[in-house]
Amino acid sequence: MIVEFKNIYKNFNAVKALQDVSFTIGDSEIHGLLGENGAGKSTLMNILGGVLPPTSGTIIIDDVEYKSLNPTQANELGINFIHQELNLVNDLKVFENLYINREVTKYKFYLDKNYMIEKSYEIFKRMNVSIDPKLHVRELDTLQKQLVEIARAILFESKLIIMDEPTTALTNTEIENLFKIMRDLKEQGISCIYISHKMPELFTICDKYTVLRNGGFIESGDFKDIDENRATELLVGRSIIEEKDIHKKQLDSEAVFEVRNFTCEPFFRDISFTLKKGEVISITGLFGDGRGELSEALFGARKLDSGQILKDGKPLSLSSIRKVMKSGVGMIPRNRKERSIIKDMNILDNVSMANFNAKHKNPIISDKEELKRFSQNQKVTNIKVGSPKDSITSLSGGNQQKVVFARWFELNSDVYILDNPTQGIDVGAKFEIYKLIYDLTDKGKSVIIFTSEFPEIYKTSHRCIIMYKGEINKIINHEKLNERDVMYYSTGSNRKDENDE
Numbered sequence: 001m002i003v004e005f006k007n008i009y010k011n012f013n014a015v016k017a018l019q020d021v022s023f024t025i026g027d028s029e030i031h032g033l034l035g036e037n038g039a040g041k042s043t044l045m046n047i048l049g050g051v052l053p054p055t056s057g058t059i060i061i062d063d064v065e066y067k068s069l070n071p072t073q074a075n076e077l078g079i080n081f082i083h084q085e086l087n088l089v090n091d092l093k094v095f096e097n098l099y100i101n102r103e104v105t106k107y108k109f110y111l112d113k114n115y116m117i118e119k120s121y122e123i124f125k126r127m128n129v130s131i132d133p134k135l136h137v138r139e140l141d142t143l144q145k146q147l148v149e150i151a152r153a154i155l156f157e158s159k160l161i162i163m164d165e166p167t168t169a170l171t172n173t174e175i176e177n178l179f180k181i182m183r184d185l186k187e188q189g190i191s192c193i194y195i196s197h198k199m200p201e202l203f204t205i206c207d208k209y210t211v212l213r214n215g216g217f218i219e220s221g222d223f224k225d226i227d228e229n230r231a232t233e234l235l236v237g238r239s240i241i242e243e244k245d246i247h248k249k250q251l252d253s254e255a256v257f258e259v260r261n262f263t264c265e266p267f268f269r270d271i272s273f274t275l276k277k278g279e280v281i282s283i284t285g286l287f288g289d290g291r292g293e294l295s296e297a298l299f300g301a302r303k304l305d306s307g308q309i310l311k312d313g314k315p316l317s318l319s320s321i322r323k324v325m326k327s328g329v330g331m332i333p334r335n336r337k338e339r340s341i342i343k344d345m346n347i348l349d350n351v352s353m354a355n356f357n358a359k360h361k362n363p364i365i366s367d368k369e370e371l372k373r374f375s376q377n378q379k380v381t382n383i384k385v386g387s388p389k390d391s392i393t394s395l396s397g398g399n400q401q402k403v404v405f406a407r408w409f410e411l412n413s414d415v416y417i418l419d420n421p422t423q424g425i426d427v428g429a430k431f432e433i434y435k436l437i438y439d440l441t442d443k444g445k446s447v448i449i450f451t452s453e454f455p456e457i458y459k460t461s462h463r464c465i466i467m468y469k470g471e472i473n474k475i476i477n478h479e480k481l482n483e484r485d486v487m488y489y490s491t492g493s494n495r496k497d498e499n500d501e
Contacts, residue, residue, distance in 0.1 A: 001062060001078060001159040001191055002027050003048065008057035010043055010215075015386075017043045018054070021217045023210045025160070030182060030192045032206035032223065036235055036428045038384075038396035040215040041195050045162050048193075049081035050074035078159030082149045082166055088137045095120040095133035098152050123151045128177045142335055143170060143287075150178065154185070161185065164195045168424045171287035179205050197427060199228045213237055236428040255313075256446050257329075257415045259298070262307035267293035268470040271307070275415065280437065280447045282457040285467035285490045292334065294467075295419045295450050299331040300324040311415070322357060330354070330413035332404050334420040334450070340404045341392045348374050348388040350403050355410045377406035380439075382432060398429025405436055416440060419450040434459055454483045468492040 003025040010018040018040045025031050035041045046052040048059060050069035059066045061077060074081070088097050095116045106112040120133035129147050137145065146166065153161045167175045182192055182205060194206055202209070203223055211218040211234040218234055226234075254277045262271035268290035275281055285291055296302040298309070300318040309316040317323045333339035342350055351374055356365075374388050381402040385395065392400060401421070408416065418437070422430045437447055437460055449460060457464050458481055466474045466489040474489040488494065 001025075003160060003191075004060040005044070005048075006058045006060060008044065008047065008059075009055045010040075010047065010052065011055045017215050018047075019215045021057075021212065021215075023217060023220045025191055025193060026208070028186055028189050028191060029207045030186055030194055030205055032202045032209040033193055033195045033212070034202065034209055034231065034235055035212035036396075036398070038214075038399075039212040039235075041212055042164060043215075044212070045081060045164060045193065045195065048074070049079060049162060051081070075156075078157060079162070080153040080156065080158045080160070081162040081164070082153050083164055086142075086145050086149060088145055088148060090136070090138035092137060093133065094131060094135055094137060094140070094148055097137055097148060098123070098133070098155055102156065119155070120151075123155050127151060127154070127181055129174070142338065143174070146170060147174070150181075154181065158185075158190055160191045160193065162193045162195075165197070165424055166194075167196065167198065167201060173287075175201070197425060197430075199231060199427070202231070203228065211235060232427055256311065257448075258310040260308050260310065262294065262297060263305045264290075264293060264297055264302060265305055266470070268297075268467070271472060273465060273472070273475070275446045275448060277446060278441045278444050279463070280441060280449060280461045281463050281465060282449045282451055282461035283465045283467065284450075284452055284454075284457060284486060285473075286452075288469075289467040289490075290470035291450050291467055292419070295331070295334075295417055295448075298417055298448070299329065301331075325354065325357065325411060325413075328411075328414035329417065330408035330411055330415070331417040332408060332419065332421055334423060336397075336400055336404055336423070341400055343391075343393055345392060346389050347383075347385055347392050347395065347403060350392045351377060351388075351406050351410070354407045373410065374406075377409060380409060381406045381436060396429075398425040398432070401425055401429065401433065402436075405433070414445060416445060416447045417450075418447060421449065421451075422453070422456060430456075454486055457481065457486065466490055468495070 005024070006022050008018050008021040021040070021044060033041050033045070043052065047054050048069070050071040050073055053068035059069065089100065092100070095113070098120050099116050104112045104115050117133050124131050124133070127147065127150070131140070131144055131147060137148065140148065146168070150166060167178065170178065185192065194202070196202055206223050208220065209223055209226070209231070210220040213235065255274045256277050257275035259271060259273050263269045271294060273281065283291055283294070293302055297304055300321045300323065304318065309318065311327060311329070316327055316329070342353070348370055352370055355373070371388065377383070378385070383402045383406060384399050392403065395403065422433050425433070440447055449456070451457060462478055464476045464481055464486065465472055466476065466486060468490060469492065473492065473494065476485060
Protein backbone atom coordinates (compact mmCIF):
# COMPACT_ATOMS: atom_id res chain seq x y z
CA MET A 1 0.00 0.00 0.00
CA ILE A 2 1.26 3.47 -0.95
CA VAL A 3 -0.26 6.41 0.95
CA GLU A 4 0.24 10.04 -0.05
CA PHE A 5 -0.82 12.94 2.13
CA LYS A 6 -1.47 15.97 -0.04
CA ASN A 7 -1.82 19.48 1.44
CA ILE A 8 -3.53 18.31 4.64
CA TYR A 9 -4.93 21.02 6.92
CA LYS A 10 -6.80 20.44 10.19
CA ASN A 11 -8.25 23.18 12.39
CA PHE A 12 -9.92 22.83 15.78
CA ASN A 13 -11.72 26.17 15.94
CA ALA A 14 -8.87 28.71 16.18
CA VAL A 15 -6.18 26.06 16.75
CA LYS A 16 -4.32 25.06 13.57
CA ALA A 17 -3.29 21.49 14.31
CA LEU A 18 -2.01 20.70 10.79
CA GLN A 19 -0.90 23.11 8.08
CA ASP A 20 -0.14 22.02 4.50
CA VAL A 21 1.29 18.59 5.32
CA SER A 22 2.42 16.55 2.30
CA PHE A 23 4.54 13.37 2.20
CA THR A 24 4.36 9.74 1.09
CA ILE A 25 4.41 6.37 2.90
CA GLY A 26 5.94 3.74 0.59
CA ASP A 27 4.99 0.11 0.07
CA SER A 28 6.53 -2.46 2.45
CA GLU A 29 8.34 0.13 4.55
CA ILE A 30 8.53 1.07 8.21
CA HIS A 31 8.12 4.83 8.33
CA GLY A 32 9.00 6.75 11.50
CA LEU A 33 6.82 9.77 12.25
CA LEU A 34 8.70 12.19 14.48
CA GLY A 35 7.62 15.30 16.31
CA GLU A 36 7.29 16.82 19.74
CA ASN A 37 4.04 16.47 21.68
CA GLY A 38 1.54 18.74 19.96
CA ALA A 39 3.32 18.57 16.59
CA GLY A 40 0.25 17.03 14.94
CA LYS A 41 1.35 13.39 14.59
CA SER A 42 -1.67 11.82 16.29
CA THR A 43 -4.05 14.23 14.54
CA LEU A 44 -2.67 13.24 11.14
CA MET A 45 -2.91 9.54 11.95
CA ASN A 46 -6.47 10.00 13.22
CA ILE A 47 -7.29 11.47 9.81
CA LEU A 48 -5.73 8.47 8.06
CA GLY A 49 -7.55 6.08 10.43
CA GLY A 50 -10.89 7.74 9.69
CA VAL A 51 -11.35 9.10 13.21
CA LEU A 52 -11.14 12.75 12.12
CA PRO A 53 -11.89 14.46 8.79
CA PRO A 54 -9.30 16.93 7.43
CA THR A 55 -10.33 20.57 7.12
CA SER A 56 -8.90 20.43 3.61
CA GLY A 57 -6.50 18.35 1.53
CA THR A 58 -6.63 14.80 0.21
CA ILE A 59 -5.26 11.35 0.94
CA ILE A 60 -4.24 9.22 -2.05
CA ILE A 61 -4.20 5.48 -1.33
CA ASP A 62 -2.96 3.24 -4.14
CA ASP A 63 -3.82 5.95 -6.69
CA VAL A 64 -7.35 6.45 -5.35
CA GLU A 65 -8.08 9.92 -3.95
CA TYR A 66 -10.08 10.40 -0.73
CA LYS A 67 -11.28 13.70 0.73
CA SER A 68 -11.84 11.94 4.05
CA LEU A 69 -12.22 8.45 5.48
CA ASN A 70 -14.35 6.89 8.18
CA PRO A 71 -13.16 4.05 10.46
CA THR A 72 -15.07 1.40 8.49
CA GLN A 73 -13.52 2.54 5.21
CA ALA A 74 -10.06 2.58 6.77
CA ASN A 75 -10.51 -0.97 8.07
CA GLU A 76 -11.78 -2.19 4.69
CA LEU A 77 -8.76 -0.64 3.00
CA GLY A 78 -6.51 -2.53 5.42
CA ILE A 79 -5.50 0.39 7.66
CA ASN A 80 -5.33 -0.46 11.35
CA PHE A 81 -4.52 2.05 14.08
CA ILE A 82 -3.02 1.14 17.46
CA HIS A 83 -3.88 4.27 19.41
CA GLN A 84 -1.69 5.78 22.11
CA GLU A 85 -4.71 5.61 24.41
CA LEU A 86 -5.72 2.03 25.15
CA ASN A 87 -9.00 1.28 23.34
CA LEU A 88 -10.06 -1.88 25.13
CA VAL A 89 -13.30 -2.77 26.90
CA ASN A 90 -12.38 -3.90 30.41
CA ASP A 91 -15.59 -5.88 30.94
CA LEU A 92 -15.08 -8.00 27.83
CA LYS A 93 -12.72 -10.94 27.50
CA VAL A 94 -9.46 -10.69 25.56
CA PHE A 95 -10.71 -12.62 22.51
CA GLU A 96 -13.91 -10.52 22.47
CA ASN A 97 -11.77 -7.37 22.35
CA LEU A 98 -9.69 -8.80 19.52
CA TYR A 99 -12.79 -9.47 17.44
CA ILE A 100 -14.91 -6.49 18.51
CA ASN A 101 -17.01 -5.31 15.57
CA ARG A 102 -15.54 -8.20 13.53
CA GLU A 103 -17.15 -11.13 15.32
CA VAL A 104 -17.12 -14.56 13.68
CA THR A 105 -20.48 -16.32 13.63
CA LYS A 106 -21.82 -19.77 12.80
CA TYR A 107 -25.32 -20.56 11.60
CA LYS A 108 -25.66 -16.76 11.16
CA PHE A 109 -26.93 -16.16 14.70
CA TYR A 110 -24.34 -17.67 17.05
CA LEU A 111 -20.87 -16.42 17.91
CA ASP A 112 -18.18 -18.93 17.07
CA LYS A 113 -16.30 -18.47 20.33
CA ASN A 114 -14.14 -21.56 19.95
CA TYR A 115 -12.83 -20.35 16.59
CA MET A 116 -12.09 -16.85 17.91
CA ILE A 117 -10.34 -18.22 21.01
CA GLU A 118 -8.24 -20.59 18.88
CA LYS A 119 -7.19 -17.79 16.49
CA SER A 120 -6.40 -15.56 19.49
CA TYR A 121 -4.07 -18.21 20.90
CA GLU A 122 -2.38 -18.43 17.48
CA ILE A 123 -1.71 -14.69 17.23
CA PHE A 124 -0.28 -14.54 20.76
CA LYS A 125 1.93 -17.54 19.99
CA ARG A 126 3.14 -15.76 16.86
CA MET A 127 3.94 -12.70 18.99
CA ASN A 128 5.76 -14.92 21.49
CA VAL A 129 3.66 -13.68 24.42
CA SER A 130 1.60 -15.59 26.96
CA ILE A 131 -1.89 -14.14 27.40
CA ASP A 132 -5.03 -16.21 28.01
CA PRO A 133 -7.70 -15.04 25.51
CA LYS A 134 -10.42 -16.14 27.97
CA LEU A 135 -9.37 -13.65 30.66
CA HIS A 136 -11.28 -10.41 31.12
CA VAL A 137 -9.24 -7.38 30.04
CA ARG A 138 -9.66 -5.85 33.51
CA GLU A 139 -7.47 -8.70 34.83
CA LEU A 140 -4.53 -7.62 32.64
CA ASP A 141 -1.85 -5.12 33.57
CA THR A 142 -0.99 -2.14 31.37
CA LEU A 143 1.75 -4.05 29.60
CA GLN A 144 -0.55 -6.92 28.62
CA LYS A 145 -3.26 -4.51 27.45
CA GLN A 146 -0.75 -2.88 25.10
CA LEU A 147 0.09 -6.30 23.65
CA VAL A 148 -3.61 -7.03 23.09
CA GLU A 149 -3.87 -3.77 21.11
CA ILE A 150 -0.94 -4.84 18.94
CA ALA A 151 -2.41 -8.34 18.47
CA ARG A 152 -5.72 -6.86 17.32
CA ALA A 153 -3.99 -4.93 14.54
CA ILE A 154 -1.96 -7.93 13.42
CA LEU A 155 -4.87 -10.38 13.57
CA PHE A 156 -6.63 -9.09 10.46
CA GLU A 157 -5.32 -8.68 6.93
CA SER A 158 -3.74 -5.28 7.36
CA LYS A 159 -1.86 -3.49 4.60
CA LEU A 160 -0.79 -0.57 6.81
CA ILE A 161 -0.50 -0.56 10.62
CA ILE A 162 -0.18 2.70 12.52
CA MET A 163 1.60 2.29 15.85
CA ASP A 164 1.36 5.31 18.17
CA GLU A 165 3.88 4.90 21.02
CA PRO A 166 3.42 1.10 21.13
CA THR A 167 6.43 0.35 23.35
CA THR A 168 5.77 2.78 26.22
CA ALA A 169 4.97 -0.02 28.68
CA LEU A 170 7.02 -2.84 27.09
CA THR A 171 10.23 -4.44 28.35
CA ASN A 172 13.32 -4.66 26.16
CA THR A 173 12.61 -8.32 25.36
CA GLU A 174 9.03 -7.54 24.32
CA ILE A 175 10.24 -4.60 22.23
CA GLU A 176 12.61 -6.96 20.40
CA ASN A 177 9.70 -9.37 19.83
CA LEU A 178 7.58 -6.52 18.47
CA PHE A 179 10.37 -5.46 16.11
CA LYS A 180 10.69 -9.03 14.85
CA ILE A 181 6.95 -9.07 14.14
CA MET A 182 7.22 -5.71 12.33
CA ARG A 183 10.06 -7.01 10.16
CA ASP A 184 8.02 -10.13 9.34
CA LEU A 185 5.07 -7.92 8.37
CA LYS A 186 7.34 -5.84 6.14
CA GLU A 187 8.49 -9.01 4.32
CA GLN A 188 4.82 -9.83 3.75
CA GLY A 189 4.34 -6.46 2.02
CA ILE A 190 2.73 -4.70 4.99
CA SER A 191 3.83 -1.14 5.84
CA CYS A 192 4.00 0.37 9.31
CA ILE A 193 3.89 3.97 10.49
CA TYR A 194 5.82 4.06 13.74
CA ILE A 195 5.35 6.99 16.14
CA SER A 196 7.80 7.15 19.03
CA HIS A 197 9.90 9.57 21.07
CA LYS A 198 12.58 6.95 21.62
CA MET A 199 15.40 7.71 19.20
CA PRO A 200 17.25 4.37 19.52
CA GLU A 201 14.03 2.52 18.61
CA LEU A 202 13.38 4.72 15.60
CA PHE A 203 16.90 4.26 14.25
CA THR A 204 16.73 0.50 14.91
CA ILE A 205 13.42 -0.35 13.25
CA CYS A 206 12.53 2.40 10.74
CA ASP A 207 13.58 2.77 7.09
CA LYS A 208 12.43 6.33 6.52
CA TYR A 209 11.36 9.31 8.61
CA THR A 210 9.09 12.32 8.43
CA VAL A 211 9.33 15.18 10.91
CA LEU A 212 6.41 17.41 11.89
CA ARG A 213 6.80 20.57 13.98
CA ASN A 214 4.00 22.85 15.20
CA GLY A 215 1.58 21.20 12.77
CA GLY A 216 3.79 21.68 9.72
CA PHE A 217 5.89 19.37 7.55
CA ILE A 218 9.64 19.79 8.12
CA GLU A 219 11.51 17.00 6.33
CA SER A 220 11.37 13.42 5.06
CA GLY A 221 14.32 11.15 4.35
CA ASP A 222 16.18 7.93 5.10
CA PHE A 223 17.29 7.21 8.66
CA LYS A 224 20.66 6.03 7.36
CA ASP A 225 21.38 9.59 6.23
CA ILE A 226 20.98 11.26 9.67
CA ASP A 227 22.11 10.73 13.26
CA GLU A 228 20.33 11.29 16.59
CA ASN A 229 21.68 14.83 16.99
CA ARG A 230 20.34 15.84 13.58
CA ALA A 231 16.99 14.17 14.33
CA THR A 232 16.74 16.10 17.61
CA GLU A 233 17.49 19.39 15.85
CA LEU A 234 14.74 18.66 13.30
CA LEU A 235 12.29 17.88 16.12
CA VAL A 236 12.81 20.97 18.25
CA GLY A 237 14.07 23.39 15.62
CA ARG A 238 17.30 24.00 17.49
CA SER A 239 20.30 22.22 18.93
CA ILE A 240 19.73 21.19 22.55
CA ILE A 241 22.70 22.22 24.64
CA GLU A 242 22.94 20.45 27.96
CA GLU A 243 24.09 23.28 30.16
CA LYS A 244 23.68 21.71 33.57
CA ASP A 245 24.42 18.31 34.99
CA ILE A 246 22.79 17.59 38.33
CA HIS A 247 25.38 15.01 39.30
CA LYS A 248 28.21 17.60 39.25
CA LYS A 249 26.76 19.47 42.23
CA GLN A 250 28.50 19.14 45.58
CA LEU A 251 26.28 17.30 48.04
CA ASP A 252 25.56 18.09 51.64
CA SER A 253 26.39 15.11 53.84
CA GLU A 254 23.06 15.48 55.67
CA ALA A 255 20.77 12.44 55.24
CA VAL A 256 17.11 13.40 54.85
CA PHE A 257 15.53 10.07 53.88
CA GLU A 258 16.72 6.69 55.10
CA VAL A 259 15.07 3.46 53.99
CA ARG A 260 15.70 0.51 56.30
CA ASN A 261 15.06 -3.15 55.49
CA PHE A 262 11.99 -2.59 53.30
CA THR A 263 10.31 -5.93 52.58
CA CYS A 264 7.07 -6.72 50.76
CA GLU A 265 7.01 -10.30 49.53
CA PRO A 266 7.00 -11.47 46.81
CA PHE A 267 7.93 -8.14 45.20
CA PHE A 268 11.02 -6.93 47.07
CA ARG A 269 13.00 -7.63 50.24
CA ASP A 270 15.61 -6.05 52.53
CA ILE A 271 15.82 -2.75 50.62
CA SER A 272 18.03 -0.21 52.43
CA PHE A 273 19.53 3.05 51.20
CA THR A 274 20.08 6.66 52.31
CA LEU A 275 19.18 9.81 50.36
CA LYS A 276 21.11 13.01 51.06
CA LYS A 277 19.88 16.58 50.89
CA GLY A 278 19.99 17.78 47.25
CA GLU A 279 20.79 14.29 45.95
CA VAL A 280 19.20 12.44 43.03
CA ILE A 281 19.19 8.65 43.20
CA SER A 282 17.93 6.59 40.27
CA ILE A 283 16.54 3.08 40.79
CA THR A 284 16.62 0.84 37.75
CA GLY A 285 16.45 -2.79 36.63
CA LEU A 286 14.36 -5.00 34.39
CA PHE A 287 10.62 -5.71 34.28
CA GLY A 288 9.48 -7.75 37.29
CA ASP A 289 12.28 -6.58 39.60
CA GLY A 290 9.87 -5.00 42.11
CA ARG A 291 10.63 -1.35 41.35
CA GLY A 292 7.01 -0.37 40.72
CA GLU A 293 5.88 -1.90 44.00
CA LEU A 294 8.83 -0.31 45.83
CA SER A 295 7.91 3.16 44.57
CA GLU A 296 4.38 2.70 45.90
CA ALA A 297 5.63 1.44 49.28
CA LEU A 298 7.93 4.45 49.69
CA PHE A 299 4.84 6.66 49.41
CA GLY A 300 2.67 4.61 51.77
CA ALA A 301 0.54 3.23 48.94
CA ARG A 302 1.55 -0.40 49.49
CA LYS A 303 1.57 -2.27 52.79
CA LEU A 304 4.94 -3.58 53.97
CA ASP A 305 5.83 -6.87 55.64
CA SER A 306 8.64 -5.09 57.49
CA GLY A 307 10.93 -2.07 57.37
CA GLN A 308 10.75 1.64 58.05
CA ILE A 309 11.72 5.07 56.74
CA LEU A 310 13.52 7.72 58.75
CA LYS A 311 12.92 11.27 57.54
CA ASP A 312 15.22 13.84 59.09
CA GLY A 313 16.17 11.15 61.61
CA LYS A 314 12.61 10.45 62.78
CA PRO A 315 10.35 7.50 61.85
CA LEU A 316 7.96 8.33 59.01
CA SER A 317 4.40 7.04 59.39
CA LEU A 318 3.38 5.02 56.33
CA SER A 319 -0.14 4.30 57.60
CA SER A 320 -1.74 6.61 55.01
CA ILE A 321 -0.75 8.52 51.89
CA ARG A 322 -2.03 11.76 53.40
CA LYS A 323 0.36 11.41 56.36
CA VAL A 324 3.26 10.81 53.99
CA MET A 325 2.29 13.88 51.95
CA LYS A 326 2.02 16.07 55.06
CA SER A 327 5.43 14.88 56.24
CA GLY A 328 7.08 16.37 53.15
CA VAL A 329 7.16 13.53 50.61
CA GLY A 330 5.59 13.89 47.15
CA MET A 331 5.18 11.36 44.36
CA ILE A 332 4.69 11.53 40.60
CA PRO A 333 3.41 8.05 39.60
CA ARG A 334 4.08 6.19 36.36
CA ASN A 335 1.47 6.01 33.59
CA ARG A 336 0.02 9.49 34.05
CA LYS A 337 -3.08 8.61 32.02
CA GLU A 338 -4.07 5.87 34.46
CA ARG A 339 -2.52 7.06 37.73
CA SER A 340 -2.11 10.86 37.66
CA ILE A 341 -4.39 12.97 35.52
CA ILE A 342 -8.13 13.03 36.20
CA LYS A 343 -9.63 13.17 32.72
CA ASP A 344 -13.03 14.52 33.80
CA MET A 345 -11.45 17.56 35.50
CA ASN A 346 -10.00 20.68 33.95
CA ILE A 347 -6.33 21.71 34.09
CA LEU A 348 -6.81 24.00 37.10
CA ASP A 349 -8.45 21.33 39.26
CA ASN A 350 -5.84 18.75 38.25
CA VAL A 351 -3.07 21.05 39.47
CA SER A 352 -4.86 21.67 42.78
CA MET A 353 -5.57 18.05 43.76
CA ALA A 354 -2.56 17.54 46.06
CA ASN A 355 -3.15 20.91 47.73
CA PHE A 356 -6.80 20.02 48.34
CA ASN A 357 -5.79 16.80 50.08
CA ALA A 358 -2.83 17.96 52.14
CA LYS A 359 -3.16 21.70 52.82
CA HIS A 360 -6.56 23.10 51.96
CA LYS A 361 -8.68 23.68 55.08
CA ASN A 362 -11.39 26.08 53.92
CA PRO A 363 -14.60 24.21 52.97
CA ILE A 364 -15.09 26.69 50.11
CA ILE A 365 -12.72 26.73 47.13
CA SER A 366 -11.75 30.23 45.99
CA ASP A 367 -11.55 30.40 42.21
CA LYS A 368 -9.43 33.54 42.48
CA GLU A 369 -6.95 31.84 44.81
CA GLU A 370 -6.76 28.76 42.59
CA LEU A 371 -6.05 30.86 39.50
CA LYS A 372 -3.35 32.78 41.36
CA ARG A 373 -1.60 29.58 42.44
CA PHE A 374 -1.94 28.12 38.95
CA SER A 375 -0.31 31.22 37.46
CA GLN A 376 2.62 30.84 39.87
CA ASN A 377 3.03 27.16 38.99
CA GLN A 378 2.72 27.85 35.29
CA LYS A 379 5.70 30.20 35.45
CA VAL A 380 7.79 27.53 37.19
CA THR A 381 6.85 24.59 34.99
CA ASN A 382 6.19 26.42 31.70
CA ILE A 383 2.84 24.70 31.12
CA LYS A 384 1.46 25.72 27.72
CA VAL A 385 -2.33 26.10 27.95
CA GLY A 386 -5.07 28.07 26.24
CA SER A 387 -7.07 28.43 29.45
CA PRO A 388 -6.65 26.75 32.86
CA LYS A 389 -10.35 25.84 32.59
CA ASP A 390 -9.67 23.69 29.48
CA SER A 391 -9.87 19.92 29.79
CA ILE A 392 -6.64 18.23 30.87
CA THR A 393 -6.96 15.95 27.82
CA SER A 394 -6.59 18.98 25.53
CA LEU A 395 -2.89 19.16 26.45
CA SER A 396 0.01 17.29 24.89
CA GLY A 397 1.68 14.52 26.89
CA GLY A 398 4.58 16.77 27.91
CA ASN A 399 2.26 19.49 29.19
CA GLN A 400 0.10 16.94 31.04
CA GLN A 401 3.25 15.76 32.80
CA LYS A 402 4.14 19.35 33.72
CA VAL A 403 0.66 19.68 35.26
CA VAL A 404 1.42 16.63 37.42
CA PHE A 405 4.77 18.19 38.46
CA ALA A 406 3.01 21.47 39.27
CA ARG A 407 0.49 19.58 41.42
CA TRP A 408 3.26 18.34 43.69
CA PHE A 409 5.38 21.50 43.59
CA GLU A 410 2.51 23.20 45.40
CA LEU A 411 3.28 21.16 48.51
CA ASN A 412 6.94 22.24 48.58
CA SER A 413 7.97 18.73 49.64
CA ASP A 414 11.46 17.81 50.84
CA VAL A 415 11.61 14.50 48.97
CA TYR A 416 10.13 13.72 45.54
CA ILE A 417 9.58 10.18 44.23
CA LEU A 418 9.40 10.20 40.43
CA ASP A 419 8.27 6.96 38.79
CA ASN A 420 9.15 7.08 35.06
CA PRO A 421 8.74 10.88 34.95
CA THR A 422 9.48 11.23 31.20
CA GLN A 423 7.42 8.25 30.01
CA GLY A 424 5.76 8.95 26.66
CA ILE A 425 6.97 12.53 26.22
CA ASP A 426 9.17 14.00 23.49
CA VAL A 427 12.85 14.89 23.67
CA GLY A 428 12.24 18.63 24.11
CA ALA A 429 9.80 18.07 26.98
CA LYS A 430 12.23 15.59 28.55
CA PHE A 431 14.91 18.23 28.88
CA GLU A 432 12.38 20.60 30.42
CA ILE A 433 11.55 17.89 32.99
CA TYR A 434 15.27 17.45 33.68
CA LYS A 435 15.52 21.19 34.26
CA LEU A 436 12.65 20.99 36.78
CA ILE A 437 14.52 18.20 38.59
CA TYR A 438 17.66 20.36 38.61
CA ASP A 439 15.67 23.28 40.02
CA LEU A 440 14.38 21.04 42.81
CA THR A 441 17.88 19.97 43.84
CA ASP A 442 19.04 23.57 43.58
CA LYS A 443 16.54 24.35 46.34
CA GLY A 444 17.88 21.52 48.49
CA LYS A 445 15.17 19.03 47.60
CA SER A 446 16.02 15.34 47.22
CA VAL A 447 14.77 13.12 44.40
CA ILE A 448 14.35 9.38 43.80
CA ILE A 449 13.82 8.54 40.11
CA PHE A 450 12.56 5.13 38.97
CA THR A 451 13.59 4.72 35.33
CA SER A 452 14.89 2.13 32.88
CA GLU A 453 16.46 4.65 30.46
CA PHE A 454 20.24 4.83 30.86
CA PRO A 455 20.64 8.31 29.27
CA GLU A 456 18.18 9.59 31.86
CA ILE A 457 20.06 7.89 34.68
CA TYR A 458 23.37 9.34 33.49
CA LYS A 459 21.95 12.81 32.94
CA THR A 460 20.25 13.17 36.31
CA SER A 461 21.69 10.95 39.02
CA HIS A 462 24.41 11.09 41.62
CA ARG A 463 24.02 7.38 42.30
CA CYS A 464 22.21 4.49 40.64
CA ILE A 465 20.63 1.61 42.56
CA ILE A 466 20.27 -1.49 40.37
CA MET A 467 17.66 -4.07 41.36
CA TYR A 468 17.46 -7.73 40.42
CA LYS A 469 14.60 -10.04 41.42
CA GLY A 470 13.37 -7.76 44.17
CA GLU A 471 16.76 -7.06 45.75
CA ILE A 472 19.41 -4.35 45.49
CA ASN A 473 22.12 -5.95 43.37
CA LYS A 474 24.51 -3.01 43.03
CA ILE A 475 24.85 0.71 43.80
CA ILE A 476 27.07 2.65 41.37
CA ASN A 477 28.28 6.23 41.82
CA HIS A 478 27.94 8.54 38.82
CA GLU A 479 31.63 8.66 37.96
CA LYS A 480 31.60 4.88 37.43
CA LEU A 481 28.28 4.69 35.56
CA ASN A 482 28.19 3.04 32.16
CA GLU A 483 25.40 1.28 30.25
CA ARG A 484 27.20 -2.07 30.07
CA ASP A 485 27.53 -2.34 33.86
CA VAL A 486 23.92 -1.25 34.45
CA MET A 487 22.69 -4.02 32.15
CA TYR A 488 25.18 -6.51 33.65
CA TYR A 489 23.79 -6.03 37.17
CA SER A 490 20.17 -5.64 35.99
CA THR A 491 20.28 -9.11 34.46
CA GLY A 492 21.96 -10.60 37.55
CA SER A 493 24.97 -11.69 35.48
CA ASN A 494 27.28 -11.04 38.44
CA ARG A 495 25.39 -13.64 40.47
CA LYS A 496 25.59 -16.14 37.63
CA ASP A 497 29.34 -15.52 37.39
CA GLU A 498 29.69 -16.05 41.14
CA ASN A 499 27.76 -19.34 40.91
CA ASP A 500 29.97 -20.49 38.04
CA GLU A 501 33.03 -19.94 40.20
